[in-house]
Amino acid sequence: MSIELEKGLVTLLSGITKCRPYLPQPPVFPVIRYQLISVTRENSVDGTSTGATEAGIQVDCMADSYAGAKALADSVRAVLHGHIGAWGTLTAQFVNLQTENDFNEINGDRATYWVSQRYQVWTNMS
Numbered sequence: 001m002s003i004e005l006e007k008g009l010v011t012l013l014s015g016i017t018k019c020r021p022y023l024p025q026p027p028v029f030p031v032i033r034y035q036l037i038s039v040t041r042e043n044s045v046d047g048t049s050t051g052a053t054e055a056g057i058q059v060d061c062m063a064d065s066y067a068g069a070k071a072l073a074d075s076v077r078a079v080l081h082g083h084i085g086a087w088g089t090l091t092a093q094f095v096n097l098q099t100e101n102d103f104n105e106i107n108g109d110r111a112t113y114w115v116s117q118r119y120q121v122w123t124n125m126s
Contacts (some may be wrong), residue, residue: 002039004125005055008088009034013059016075023062027112030072033057033060037118041125052093053125066104073115075099080119093122 008023008110013019019032031103061072068123099118104111 001057002036002125004088004090005036005039005057006034006125007093008086008090009057009059009090009117012124016079017072027062029112030061031077032072033062033114034058035089051124053123054123055123055125056098057119057121059119060114060115061117062112064111064113066102066113069102069113069115073117073119076117076121077078080096080117086121087121090123090125093124094120095122096120 003103008039013041017030017032018028019034021034023031023033024114035088037058039056042052042054052090059076061069061076063069063072069076077097080095081097083092085092098120102113102115104113
C-alpha cells in the first residue's frame with residue numbers, strides 16, 4: 001500500500017480504535033485490520049498521468065463478539081463512506097463503500113468476528 005494511502009487511512013480511523021495492516025498475536029480486540037486490494041493510476045489519452053488514483057482498500061472490523069464487530073463496522077462506515085477531503089497528505093475526491101460481509105472463526109473457546117468492508121478510494125496520488 002502506498003505509504004500516503006496507509007497514513008491517511010490510519011489518521012482517519014485513529015479515533016475509533018487501533019488500525020493495523022495485520023492482526024497482532026495474541027489478538028487484542030477491537031482492532032481494524034486493513035490491506036490494499038488494488039491501485040489504478042489514471043492516465044490521459046496521451047499517456048500522461050492525470051494525477052488521480054483509484055485504490056481498493058479492504059477494512060476488517062474485528063472484535064470478540066458479533067455485536068462488537070457490527071458496531072465497529074458502523075463507526076468505520078460513518079467515517080469513510082462518502083468522505084471527501086483530507087486523506088493524510090493526500091486529498092480524497094470520493095470514498096465509496098462497495099461491499100460488506102460478515103465472518104466468524106471459532107478456535108476452541110475463542111471466537112473472532114469481523115465485518116469486512118471494501119472501499120473504493122479516489123485520491124490525487126499520482
